[in-house]
Structures are given as C-alpha cells and as structure tokens.
Amino acid sequence: MAKVYYQDAVQTNVLKGKTIAIVGYGSQGHAHAQNLRDNGFDVIIGLRQGRSWNIAVQDGFEVKTVAEAAKAAEVIMILLPDELQGDVYNQEIAPNLEAGNALVFAHGFNVHFGEIKPPADVDVFLVAPKGPGHLVRRTFVEGGAVPALFAVYQDATGTAREKALSYADGIGSTRAGVLETTFKEETETDLFGEQAVLCGGTTALVKAGFETLVEAGYQPEVAYFECLHELKLIVDLMYEGGLENMRYSISDTAQWGDFVTGHRVVTDATKAAMKDVLKDIQDGTFAKGWIEEHKSGRPNFNAINEADNKHQIEVVGRELRAMMPFVKPKVKMGV
C-alpha cells in the first residue's frame, strides 16, 4: 500500500514565519489562503484589480499585484486558471523570483506540458487537493478535510519535500491523508478523472439517462429526481463507505439491476474510449487543444456551456430546487 501521510507525520515548522503568496483567489485560492491563515501561516494574496481582489480584501487579506506578491513572498502558490498561468508567470512572477524561493502548484499541467519552465535555483512542488476548492474550505471549517497529492519537481534547497508536506498540512489535507506522486502522475490522473468520470463522464451519463426517460414520454420532473437529484444521495453513501455501503442501503432489486445492467451501459466500448481519452492526455493532444481553444477566444467552450445551461434538465432542475431551500447552493457562483 502507498504511504499516506497524516498530521502526526508532518514537520510543519519549515513554512511557519515565511511569507506565502497565494496568487489567485478563486475556488482553490480562497480555500488555501483561509485554511493556511487559520493554521497560523503568514499569507498574502496576489491578484489583478477586480472581483477577487475586492473579495480577498473583504476577507481581511493583504492584497498586492501578482508581481508585488511574488517579490514579497518566499513561497508562491499559483492558483490561477491553468490556461492563463504561462503568460502571468512569464510576465509577473518569473522576473520577481529569487534563489531559494518555492514555486508551488495545485495541478502539474503547466510544468508537465512545458508551458512554465522554472529556473534551476527555486524549489518547485505541487500540493493538489483531490476536491473542489469550496469543499477544501467547507470540510476544513467542519473539522474534516479533502485529501491531497504532493510532488517535488525540483529541490533546489534540499527542503522542497518538507515544505510540500508542511503546505499540505497547512491547508488541512493531512487530516484526510496526503500521498506522494509525480507531476506526470498528478497531471494525467487528474485530467483523466475529471474528463472520463467525475465531470465529463458523469454529466454525459446524467443527461443521457434524463433524455432517455423524457424521450420515452416520462415526466421531466420525475426524470430529474431520478437521474440527477438522487445521484448525490447515492454518491454520498459511496463516499462514506464505498460501493458496499451504498449497496447495503439500496433495495436488493436495485442491487441486482446494478449488477446485471451497469455493464450494459458502461461497456467494453466505453472502457476503450476511456483508454483513448487517457492516450490524448498522455501525449499532450488534450493540453494542446485546450490551450488553442482558449487562445482563439473559446468558441466551442462558450457554445457548449451556453447550450448545456439551457438543457431541459437544467431548466426543470432550477424550478424544482427553488422549492427545496435546503438544497440551495452553498457555493455562491462567481466566488
């Protein structure tokens, strides 16, 4: 079994007293900054003027431009959108790096695919929470945590590994478990997970199930409850106790249907498609395509986003959720 690091195994002092710049204050940024601050670390925020800047100030942080924050800090965590990191790094961070600084990421994308080429005299590592940033904060406040991966790409000071574990502890992840990986493994598995299973696979499955029922003449509201709303309740049981725990709670009829039907839907062809998806990730095809899509103004990204926001499952879902105040989003969109 892989070695999993918990709170008792971590020497946290290596980052205490050092200035940590969190560059970006979005999903991950606000969570890392607030968890680290609550754990006694010295945090400043690097941003451009705008929405996040105002929120970070309201949250009580010292906010500087990215260049000023990079200059002031010894540890620079880059929590900008992946597709923007290369340009911001080259223009604002690289000129302000000093020997012995630590350059940190929550995803290996830019280093692994060569968009960012750090100088040899800085530590480079990643601490990648295995969950959405808003849950990194919410679980921390509730006394829990989201697990994380860490990896050292470059150890200029001889302390990069210790710093990575200290950072993972600072954001709370050692409460849940922290695993050592490489930039390659983190990048490729994270992209695969979000595309094939967690986001792409799940949204496609939910929409296909909903459409199948509605096209067969069933009420869209019934199809919404069946294919989207209840998914959370089923996944919660898996999260708490694995497939076995979920199957303990469902009826034997459902469990038999699970056994004999799951593989009729997620077939050998689906697994072959997953292998293709993984190949495109590994050979850089996906990364190249995404950077090109972004640089050309995101025509496909925007069109698909707009169409999906108007999909019948979203329209029906908005109406039904309006009647369930207890499922109102805890994540405020745009924050």
Ligand SMILES: NC(=O)C1=CN([C@@H]2O[C@H](COP(=O)(O)OP(=O)(O)OC[C@H]3O[C@@H](n4cnc5c(N)ncnc54)[C@H](OP(=O)(O)O)[C@@H]3O)[C@@H](O)[C@H]2O)C=CC1
């Ligand atoms: N989202 C997640 O849960 C996860 C993300 N990651 C990784 O974390 C990193 C950050 O992603 P995520 O938290 O989703 O990012 P978000 O899109 O949520 O936040 C990006 C932040 O960067 C700021 N920003 C954007 N452009 C600039 C700029 N040019 N100069 C200064 N600040 C800028 C935004 O501020 P403004 O308001 O001004 O736009 C915002 O505060 C990525 O590497 C991602 O892969 C890893 C694990 C999970």
Ligand SMILES: CC[C@](O)(C(C)=O)C(=O)O
């Ligand atoms: C699943 C998507 C993710 O990888 C994450 C929240 O872990 C991301 O990039 O946002």
Ligand SMILES: [Mg+2]
């Ligand atoms: Mg992820």
Ligand SMILES: [Mg+2]
């Ligand atoms: Mg990801």
